[in-house]
Amino acid sequence: xxxxxxxxxxxxxxxxxxxxxxxxxxxxxxxxxxxxxxxxxxxxxxxxxxxxxxxxxxxxxxxxxxxxxxxxxxxxxxxxxxx
Amino acid sequence: xxxxxxxxxxxxxxxxxxxxxxxxxxxxxxxxxxxxxxxxxxxxxxxxxxxxxxxxxxxxxxxxxxxxxxxxxxxxxxxxxxxxxxxxxxxxxxxxxxxxxxxxxxxxxxxxxxxxxxxxxxxxxxxxxxxxxxxxxxxxxxxxxxxx
Numbered sequence: 001x002x003x004x005x006x007x008x009x010x011x012x013x014x015x016x017x018x019x020x021x022x023x024x025x026x027x028x029x030x031x032x033x034x035x036x037x038x039x040x041x042x043x044x045x046x047x048x049x050x051x052x053x054x055x056x057x058x059x060x061x062x063x064x065x066x067x068x069x070x071x072x073x074x075x076x077x078x079x080x081x082x083x
Numbered sequence: 084x085x086x087x088x089x090x091x092x093x094x095x096x097x098x099x100x101x102x103x104x105x106x107x108x109x110x111x112x113x114x115x116x117x118x119x120x121x122x123x124x125x126x127x128x129x130x131x132x133x134x135x136x137x138x139x140x141x142x143x144x145x146x147x148x149x150x151x152x153x154x155x156x157x158x159x160x161x162x163x164x165x166x167x168x169x170x171x172x173x174x175x176x177x178x179x180x181x182x183x184x185x186x187x188x189x190x191x192x193x194x195x196x197x198x199x200x201x202x203x204x205x206x207x208x209x210x211x212x213x214x215x216x217x218x219x220x221x222x223x224x225x226x227x228x229x230x231x
Contacts, residue, residue, distance in 0.1 A: 006136065008134055008135075008136050008204065008206060009134050009206030009208065009217045010206070010217035010219065013217060052219075052222040054222075056136070056139060056204070059136075059138055059139040059142055060139075061202075075136055075139070075204075077136065077204060077206070078206065078217065078219040078220070079219050079220035079221060079222040080200070080201070080202065080203060080204050080205055080206060080220045081200075081205070081206050081207045081217075081218040081219060081220045082133065082135070082140075082164060082175075082176070082199060082200060082203055082204075082205025082206065082207060083117055083164075083175070083176050083196060083199055083200040083205075083207075
């Protein structure tokens with residue numbers, strides 16, 4: 001199944017991409033996708049840095065245990081800094 | 084009078100934004116005009132650049148407005164956040180809160196900016212004379228995974 005993966009700000013700079021289509025196994029959990037992305041993009045940094053990144057699934061903050069479905073939108077980003 | 088949340092690439096007219104929410108049941112609007120500071124922690128910025136996860140940012144702002152309307156004795160909220168390149172002194176965010184009496188409006192406005200900086204997916208890049216840095220919020224105060 002295809003998952004839309006988005007990066008913003010620092011994570012977009014570090015991966016050199018803003019959006020990609022990820023081929024994931026049916027029923028994959030969001031934490032597993034996150035780890036697969038880290039494996040593909042070591043430029044996202046150390047383990048500590050990775051742990052500090054946030055993930056959203058379909059525009060809601062995610063905890064990691066979401067079961068992904070075809071067409072879901074997952075984003076990885078640093079702690080926010082607007083205002 | 085309707086509350087609103089918006090993102091814009093254009094200059095924000097603070098006064099006009101505040102006057103969009105003037106319900107007849109209210110007597111005071113408190114407005115925060117957040118703008119670009121030249122010096123942060125002793126380092127001089129040439130300008131800032133803001134980027135958002137637009138759809139999620141708007142959804143998170145809507146949630147904040149809804150919660151604020153429940154928690155405080157206020158009647159309407161307007162939030163506008165600017166994106167793109169901003170010069171020193173330009174307004175990056177406006178939060179206006181209308182209430183029957185001012186105290187609740189002050190309290191709600193403070194609560195809203197604290198929560199916005201913690202949860203709304205918008206990021207700031209500081210551009211210095213000798214480089215640029217995407218500012219990372221404090222992960223300990225930013226939205227922890229799955230806390231919604």
